[in-house]
Each structure stands twice: as C-alpha cells, then as structure tokens.
Amino acid sequence: MGKLASHAELSQFLGSVERRAYKHAVFAVRNEHDALDIVQDAMVKLAEKYGSKPAGELPLLFQRILQNTIRDFCRRRKVRMAWTTLFSSLQPKDGEEEFDPLDVLEDSENQSAPATPDESLQQKQTIALIEHELSNLPARQREAFLLRYWEGLDTADAAKAMNCAEGSVKTHCSRATHTLAAALEAKGVKL
Amino acid sequence: MNTELEPIKIKQLLDRSTRQMSGQVLLSLSRARQKALERQSAHAPAFTLASNGAGHPHVNDWMHWVLPHSVQQMIIAALLASVVVSGVSYWHHAEEQRIGELDVAILTDELPIEVFVDH
Amino acid sequence: MRKLLILLSWVLALAGVSANALAEPWRSLTPAQQEALAPLSQQWDGLPELQQQRLLKTTKHYPRLNLEQKQRFRERLVVWSKLTPKQREAARKKYKAFSKVPAENREQVKQIVKQKAAEDEMKKAGEAQKAAEDEMKKAGDTQKVEEPYRPY
Numbered sequence: 358m359g360k361l362a363s364h365a366e367l368s369q370f371l372g373s374v375e376r377r378a379y380k381h382a383v384f385a386v387r388n389e390h391d392a393l394d395i396v397q398d399a400m401v402k403l404a405e406k407y408g409s410k411p412a413g414e415l416p417l418l419f420q421r422i423l424q425n426t427i428r429d430f431c432r433r434r435k436v437r438m439a440w441t442t443l444f445s446s447l448q449p450k451d452g453e454e455e456f457d458p459l460d461v462l463e464d465s466e467n468q469s470a471p472a473t474p475d476e477s478l479q480q481k482q483t484i485a486l487i488e489h490e491l492s493n494l495p496a497r498q499r500e501a502f503l504l505r506y507w508e509g510l511d512t513a514d515a516a517k518a519m520n521c522a523e524g525s526v527k528t529h530c531s532r533a534t535h536t537l538a539a540a541l542e543a544k545g546v547k548l
Numbered sequence: 549m550n551t552e553l554e555p556i557k558i559k560q561l562l563d564r565s566t567r568q569m570s571g572q573v574l575l576s577l578s579r580a581r582q583k584a585l586e587r588q589s590a591h592a593p594a595f596t597l598a599s600n601g602a603g604h605p606h607v608n609d610w611m612h613w614v615l616p617h618s619v620q621q622m623i624i625a626a627l628l629a630s631v632v633v634s635g636v637s638y639w640h641h642a643e644e645q646r647i648g649e650l651d652v653a654i655l656t657d658e659l660p661i662e663v664f665v666d667h
Numbered sequence: 668m669r670k671l672l673i674l675l676s677w678v679l680a681l682a683g684v685s686a687n688a689l690a691e692p693w694r695s696l697t698p699a700q701q702e703a704l705a706p707l708s709q710q711w712d713g714l715p716e717l718q719q720q721r722l723l724k725t726t727k728h729y730p731r732l733n734l735e736q737k738q739r740f741r742e743r744l745v746v747w748s749k750l751t752p753k754q755r756e757a758a759r760k761k762y763k764a765f766s767k768v769p770a771e772n773r774e775q776v777k778q779i780v781k782q783k784a785a786e787d788e789m790k791k792a793g794e795a796q797k798a799a800e801d802e803m804k805k806a807g808d809t810q811k812v813e814e815p816y817r818p819y
Contacts, residue, residue, distance in 0.1 A: 368585055371581045377562075379577055396580055400583070405587045438772075538553035625671050644720070644721070651759070652725045654759070661747065664761040665754055
C-alpha cells in the first residue's frame with residue numbers, strides 16, 4: 358500500500374480537477390447552481406470516504422464518485438419533473454432557461470463578414486458549439502467521451518469509473534465521436 | 549464527409565473553456581474544495597464500541613469497583629430508555645404537526661384534491 | 668437481566684400509549700372544532716382515533732383561513748375522510764413532492780387544471796343542453812303520436 362494522501366496532496370488534486378468537474382456536471386444538468394452542488398458533494402464524499410487513500414488512486418475514485426453523483430441528481434430531478442407532466446400537454450423543462458450558444462452562431466451568420474476573421478470570437482463560438490453538442494449527447498456517451506479524452510483515462514479505468522464493461526466504453530466513445538463530428542460538419546466548423 | 553474528429557482538439561478547446569470560467573464560479577469551486585479538505589479523514593475510524601472491555605480499561609475498572617454489575621446495567625438501561633422515550637415522543641409530536649400542516653394544505657389548495665389522490 | 672427487559676418494555680409501552688390519545692366523541696369537541704368539522708358530524712364518532720386526532724390537528728389552522736379556503740376545506744373533508752389511510756399517506760407524499768417542483772412549473776400545472784376544469788364545465792353544460800333538447804324532442808314526438816286522427 359502506498360503512502361496515504363496528505364492534506365496537501367488532496368488539496369492539490371482537487372484544485373487540478375475542480376474546473377473540469379464543474380464542466381462535466383454543467384454539461385449534464387445545464388444549471389450552474391446545481392452543478393456546483395454536485396461538485397461540492399463529490400469532493401466531500403471523496404475526502405470523507407477515501408481521504409486516506411494513496412494520492413495516485415484519487416483521480417479514478419473521484420471520477421467514479423462524480424459520475425455517480427451526477428447520475429443520482431438527474432434521477433432525483435426526473436422524479437420531480439414527472440410531477441410537472443400530470444397532464445400530457447405539459448412539456449417538462451430541463452433545468453432553467455439557459456442562453457443558447459447557438460444563437461451566437463446564427464447572429465454571426467446574418468452579419469456581414471468582416472474583412473479579417475476575428476479568431477477569438479470564432480474560437481468562442483466553436484467552444485460554445487462543442488459544449489452545446491456535448492450537453493445534448495446521451496449521458497453515457499458524454500461520460501465515456503469526457504473520461505477518455507478529457508480526463509485522459511484509459512479504457513480500463515474509464516470502465517471502472519462508469520461501472521461498465523470496457524467494450525461499452527469503446528462503443529459509447531465511438532458513437533459520441535461520430536455525433537460530434539456530424540454536428541461540427543453540419544455547422545461547417547473545422548477544428 | 550469529415551468523420552475524422554480529433555479528440556485532442558476537443559480537449560484543447562475544453563481546456564481553453566475552463567480558463568475562461570467566471571470568477572464567481574471559480575470562487576464557489578474553491579469554497580467547495582475547502583469544505584472537502586475540512587472533512588478529510590486522516591485514518592480509519594479508531595473508535596469501536598468495545599463490549600468486551602477491550603476499549604478503555606481504566607473506565608471499566610472504575611465502574612466495576614464503584615457499582616455492582618446489575619445496578620450498572622439498570623442505570624444504563626434507564627438512561628437509554630429515557631433518551632429513547634423522549635426522542636420518540638418528540639419525533640412523534642413533530643411528525644403529527646407536519647402531517648396536520650400537510651393536510652390543511654391539501655384541503656385548501658387551489659388544486660383539487662383529485663390531483664393528489666390515486667383511486 | 669429479565670427485570671431489565673420488563674422495565675424497558677413497560678417504559679416503551681407507556682411512551683406508545685401517551686403518543687396515541689384516546690377517542691374524542693363529537694359532543695366533547697369545542698364549538699370552533701365542530702364548526703370546522705361540521706360536514707363530518709354524522710360519521711365523527713365512528714372514525715378511528717388516529718384519524719380523529721389528525722383532523723383535530725387541522726382545525727387549529729382553520730381560524731386563520733380566508734373564506735375561500737374555509738369553503739374548500741369543508742367541501743373536501745368528506746371525500747378526504749372517506750379515503751383509506753394509505754391513500755391519504757400517498758396524497759401527502761405527492762403534495763410534498765409537488766411543492767418541491769419549481770414555482771413556474773407548478774403554475775403551469777395549475778393553469779392546465781383550471782383550463783381542463785373549465786372545459787369540463789362547458790362540456791357538461793353542452794351535454795345538459797343536449798339532454799334537455801332531446802327531452803323536448805321526445806315530448807314533441809309523443810304528442811304527435813297521441814294526437815287523435817282528425818278527418819278533414
């Protein structure tokens with residue numbers, strides 16, 4: 358057994374992962390406040406249950422806790438939302454009204470193109486598009502994609518974090534990649 | 549058709565996005581981190597309810613010396629019972645209070661009672 | 668040890684008894700309670716103690732209700748008391764869950780319920796009118812049949 362994670366090591370790890378964790382959550386629940394609650398929840402659970410684990414084990418443990426916390430939240434919210442569908446004509450809203458980043462894209466298409474492209478604006482729009490599409494992916498595909506390509510977990514670790522088979526991880530990943538590729542192609546965006 | 553998506557480019561853009569997050573969110577995240585650090589467990593729980601006297605030899609000796617076993621047991625049981633009883637009756641009272649408020653709400657809500665009742 | 672257990676069970680039994688008060692006959696209720704529970708005056712004495720206790724708890728809030736709420740309260744009392752305890756418990760759970768739904772979604776549901784109620788009213792009125800028309804038509808037909816043959 359390796360050396361137990363110290364306070365400083367836990368602090369360093371959390372500091373390095375908190376922004377990405379927030380993004381993971383916000384893609385899933387589309388609400389800033391809820392996403393922050395989820396991240397805090399996951400961090401506390403990690404510290405309380407696994408605060409004494411070796412520092413090298415923390416990343417995978419945290420990802421598993423984070424994904425579970427997100428899933429629990431979504432499940433609870435589904436139950437609450439079910440009450441707003443007492444009558445079939447009522448459409449459930451998914452989280453609060455959010456600024457749709459695609460609006461930014463549409464606006465720019467209508468404007469006359471500037472002589473020299475504004476790189477940072479274009480990049481902002483691309484980021485917004487990607488985040489929008491990630492948000493729209495089925496939960497498992499998004500989880501697999503982000504764990505593999507953003508958190509850098511290998512297939513085995515991603516499978517542990519998602520509590521599924523490695524084959525499933527590969528399937529989810531490739532589907533996610535195809536969907537994202539198609540979405541970018543459709544909007545004429547090249548990375 | 550461009551089916552070649554380089555995930556590394558997505559990662560780079562997402563990383564850039566995290567560098568552009570609002571100060572408000574970053575502050576909240578750092579607060580969350582602090583909260584978690586406060587709760588970090590340094591070691592496995594050392595305290596266990598030792599019923600075989602293996603916990604604190606001093607206290608056990610004292611108890612045995614001062615009071616006979618059965619009286620000791622009676623006192624503990626009586627204390628436990630009174631705690632349990634007062635806890636139960638408090639909870640019961642509070643629960644009935646909550647139910648009363650709920651019932652009034654259902655009986656006077658704008659929505660008809662049928663909305664909440666399964667037949 | 669055995670004495671211990673007997674003592675404990677006695678204490679817990681006492682706690683249980685004190686938690687459930689005894690049944691209250693209608694005539695022992697205060698005028699305020701009788702006013703609030705008036706629609707139940709007939710069946711009150713037959714109700715189980717726990718149900719009586721819970722209904723009495725609601726009467727504490729009754730004076731603070733406005734006229735409309737008081738009316739709704741009394742209108743719904745009979746239906747409410749006829750439900751099984753399980754149905755009431757389920758309704759409480761549903762109400763609690765519903766109150767946690769965001770305000771605007773709750774409003775939407777209320778609007779839809781009101782709309783549906785209005786539609787039902789109109790439908791009923793329409794059906795009542797049609798029924799009345801059918802009656803008149805029937806009456807008219809029988810009259811025709813009963814008219815004696817009048818040779819010109």
